[in-house]
Amino acid sequence: MTVGILGATGYAAAELTRLLAAHPSVDAIVLSSSSKEGERIEAVYPHFISTVTDNRDNKGNKIEGGLLNAQAVIDRSDVVFAALPAGVSEPFAASCLDRGIPFIDFSADFRFSLEDEAVYAAWYGGAYQNKEAHRLAVYGLPELNRATIKKRVAEGRVVIGNPGCYPTACTLGLYPALAKGLAAEGTIIADCASGVTGGGRETKREYHYSEAADAVTPYKVGAHRHTPEIARNIRQIENTVHHSLIFTPHLAPMNRGILATIYVPLDEAWHEKAPQGTSPSGDVPLPPSEKTAQRAGEIHALYEDFYRNEPFVRVLPPGITPSTARVRGSNFCDISVHLVQNQTGSTLIICAAIDNMVKGAAGQAVQNMNIVLGRPETEGLTAIPLVF
Amino acid sequence: MTVGILGATGYAAAELTRLLAAHPSVDAIVLSSSSKEGERIEAVYPHFISTVTDNRDNKGNKIEGGLLNAQAVIDRSDVVFAALPAGVSEPFAASCLDRGIPFIDFSADFRFSLEDEAVYAAWYGGAYQNKEAHRLAVYGLPELNRATIKKRVAEGRVVIGNPGCYPTACTLGLYPALAKGLAAEGTIIADCASGVTGGGRETKREYHYSEAADAVTPYKVGAHRHTPEIARNIRQIENTVHHSLIFTPHLAPMNRGILATIYVPLDEAWHEKAPQGTSPSGDVPLPPSEKTAQRAGEIHALYEDFYRNEPFVRVLPPGITPSTARVRGSNFCDISVHLVQNQTGSTLIICAAIDNMVKGAAGQAVQNMNIVLGRPETEGLTAIPLVF
Amino acid sequence: MTVGILGATGYAAAELTRLLAAHPSVDAIVLSSSSKEGERIEAVYPHFISTVTDNRDNKGNKIEGGLLNAQAVIDRSDVVFAALPAGVSEPFAASCLDRGIPFIDFSADFRFSLEDEAVYAAWYGGAYQNKEAHRLAVYGLPELNRATIKKRVAEGRVVIGNPGCYPTACTLGLYPALAKGLAAEGTIIADCASGVTGGGRETKREYHYSEAADAVTPYKVGAHRHTPEIARNIRQIENTVHHSLIFTPHLAPMNRGILATIYVPLDEAWHEKAPQGTSPSGDVPLPPSEKTAQRAGEIHALYEDFYRNEPFVRVLPPGITPSTARVRGSNFCDISVHLVQNQTGSTLIICAAIDNMVKGAAGQAVQNMNIVLGRPETEGLTAIPLVF
């Protein structure tokens, strides 16, 4: 099987190349770049030198180092990934649909359905030109949409809108609580931190080492483009009760990782009158009670049960919180759940960690490829995290 | 003036030493350590070598390098700081009160009033032995309690309970919103990240470089001891409307800094029916409207006005968010305000950054000392941040 | 094939577990720990949860999570690795020799031959008890000793002394220059920086995040235990000309990686009279001349040629210098060569980068295992570096 990558010089594409080079079912990888066509990928990423791009003995070549144009890549591929900026994927999707091969897109272009075109237009600009491609598109969060992806594959043609990094962490964190009806109507808050690779390869002041090092900084507060994607996922999981979403991203001084801390107001059933206790002097909370710990245990069990058969979601044992380090380089999403009960009500706190480059981008894309091609879903994705 | 520091080998004490050595009104600093009495501070912190501890010419000595016992330090000092573990400060406070000199304590021992002794006991263990010392104690957040501190000083005797790092950032962030009655009844969420110096000098697995580097990790979710301190401050500012608090700390891979992102449900007066707009398909938010930006501007103006005369609180111009880097080494608290309006209501998001070692500990203690001693409040605290 | 790891809770063992779990020829991994016998490895390293240690479906288990005692591990294994402190490996080696299985040791215990016992004793303390085990030992730097390892295997019994991290980088950097007789008699200087994982899992003040972050610090200058190991390797490669070695390690603020910068005085044949040029005013060098660049090219070609068939050594193209990031998580050693010519003579500068945990420890051990077991030498070691 030959796999094509459009826009091969970006960080997500480099990560995808790394993963595909180790994928048992992938025989060859061909790369395109509009800006560096004719050059070699090793000139952009010297760490690829003498890996599987090595041509010295003409054997075992997996990555073809030479950068082609997009059409040449599509023509040679059995499946195509696009790691391009927003707004340019449509024609390549169409070309793949014409050739009858799957197209897996990293941008937001195919994350919103036809009915949500207005959402896409409002946040990203531009309108859908090729309605058919969007009709065939599935939002590629396998834990949520695995069945739909398989159905579309069975029907013969599919475009995958690979999820954003923040939406992946937030949605996986929220899924059991929403699906099981734990959440009360109200505001869900997702407070998240991302590593700097999330900003991509292009140099910018805020990603200059001297500016990003040793600093945690919020950005695009209340106005980040991943907001509608997360909100749409919430609606898909639970559309009988209304949940408003607030999403705040922060830049953290590390290369990889997303840590999402999510606050969900719980249904009254989960609350008992002021179980946490407050001071005699009023309003100042006492430490969590045994009772609260017990109910937290119930929610933990519910999460564990919900994700029992998901190979990439790890509900951590009580007492362990997710760390971005513990998922580094892997396709895992680590989750912990916590309960706070006070006079206002009960709140579920979910912490979720992913590697933004793997489960948040390239690894999830490979997971989607595995589903689309009928391979075992974990194929090529079993690496243990590079924790330190 | 001679200043004494008890527990001089910890990080907060080292930072205090650094600040006091540059303080125009401080003539000499004397240090105690129970574990290293008789040794020299340069043996613990080689970066103090040949600074103002230098004895070569017997001139201009500010820090006395030799570590004494606590009583010897108290006996020689005009003001005493204690940077000791929780639960041991009382006798030293008593000793200072006896000598008629101010006592400024870094631990939680004097942060809770007599009426909140049950809160202290529940979260920290132990009971108050010396009620008188606690009666004389003031919670030393100058922006909140400046007048009370001055009143106590005027009455002749004072103990300062220097605030915790997280409570400082959270309380300064919340103060204007609560004092001006913007907040609706409900849950206030403070989602915070701290640098690793917050964990102190003692080696622990979670602060081992290889474990803490490149990782964001939540800890003590819903159960951190700073929770009651923040909640108590909220109650002090606004006790007519009930606010429950949820506080989540995270460890971030940097040495200094706290970034607090705080979510406050706003009073209905700040809300207009679904001003943010949602998609025709329902429930998915559109980008913030002009109207929302306008109302955010009103809140920004209110914050600017509220803090106009506070020398250490900077309400950043619209479009700039706080960064822990931009307050490093300084006593500043940087604040930005943001508004999110959705179908559920309006939420104020406040981002606040401090240096946990300065405004979150040693700098605030110096600020308290300045107040107590009748010095200009900014004396010795005017350094520009070491931004990179 | 079942593989055993003694001392499974250390960092090098964790890295070895990560690599072996992905190794095609390894069916099961069994672990020992003297301090945590009876516990599970996931309790020590939560990032192993739900990886191949997962027992939920009783299928595909590679890592057995339960920690056994050393003998139980040896009894069940086809090959044994020991990641133990210096001075305790001998009895385990003996036990493996008795059972007729290979023993691969990470400590310095088997890095020095019988004839160099005095060297071992002087730097590490202790004397060899089991002379036979040492007689069977080979220093496991495959690029240098591949033939000897194979010969020992053919003879039936083998102990591998897996090289130290610094010696690996330095020896691979020096090998071609020494083997080809480029070096003049004199002093070879190896100035090296290491990531903090090199210090292991045990918490120590110098590896406390707040002490190690943002700091480059030399340590054990002129007195590091890896000095005799590097010097011995130099002597093995080239024993007709005397070279004295100076080795200086530095701690750098990163988790992984060793960067070695090595200075070798070149034989006069490589020098031409003051080719770099100096100022008319005397003694101040002008920029490198075309002629120098040309001769540097010759040395580069010689290095490329020398390592042409080594799968893990990459001689970088001119203009690219090694970066620890570009070998992270991989078994590669990246090398660049540079020439400086001045009035004193010509000096070769070799820069070499490895991942201290992989080529500097666990990866090299797997490479040795592959050789010992007759597997392809790159098996399980083809991962592309996790560059960011």
Next chain:
Amino acid sequence: MTVGILGATGYAAAELTRLLAAHPSVDAIVLSSSSKEGERIEAVYPHFISTVTDNRDNKGNKIEGGLLNAQAVIDRSDVVFAALPAGVSEPFAASCLDRGIPFIDFSADFRFSLEDEAVYAAWYGGAYQNKEAHRLAVYGLPELNRATIKKRVAEGRVVIGNPGCYPTACTLGLYPALAKGLAAEGTIIADCASGVTGGGRETKREYHYSEAADAVTPYKVGAHRHTPEIARNIRQIENTVHHSLIFTPHLAPMNRGILATIYVPLDEAWHEKAPQGTSPSGDVPLPPSEKTAQRAGEIHALYEDFYRNEPFVRVLPPGITPSTARVRGSNFCDISVHLVQNQTGSTLIICAAIDNMVKGAAGQAVQNMNIVLGRPETEGLTAIPLVF
């Protein structure tokens, strides 16, 4: 006194502004920027907001936030600093000389004397236009040229060529050894690491956070422009014996700091026949002997004595090595000395650490200003390092 800074938006200028704002003798700072004239410095560096640039009360203003053109700044200043790119300082120097005010230049333009113009031309390009300005220029390393600076000041007109960061660390490390005649003829090697701020504020691929984080990388090996500056300083100190210089810079993952490790072959007087001892098997060194430690102590004493009256050079006690962290934010240069003796001879290893932004740039410039203006040399430079 009013101080002017030309090129105020760069990192070194920002650091200079930070230092001057705390300088007791500086009343006002005026800033120029060719690219941002008319804007305010807070728009470039928000961390300056509400510091001494604050105009709210029209009192105590030290920094004037508005960016002027260069001539306006020169016209208002009593002393002018230029933090401009190489090749553009001459006319500004001339303008200051005309006005009779000192000019302190951060670039290399005034670091080389008239007799070394060919060196400047060969490494930096361009020729001297204004010979008179160069005739009046002094290389501003106070420890080396204090007397010359004062002499020039006494004569009425002076231009200071403020040293480069690497040359400062290397020269201070070498000075006692060379001045006392310890060094034998031969090659001196300076192997150095720098923090990323050394690369300045301009965004470049190699300073992109994701590329620079977690990586040590050599660059411009044998070809860095600071080579002739260091070599010239060596020649100035010791011109009776020839020393060739090799200088290798590395980029390290931290914001600030330079760590120089320097190797100096010692005169035979310091050597005794193979005092370190080698193995019976030949050529493998044994650990350093007592005798070597003794002689190292003599060199240490010599260094201590040499720098006894230098306020900014700290010769560390035996057993402590310099760390970039321990000089952060300060004007200190920390030095340790080490001795290695082997069969080839004896080598002195000097480790020196500075903050590249302070002693390596802005702090040294302030030190020069103090000398030029007849102020105490440490004025405004007594801050204790921000060690963590």
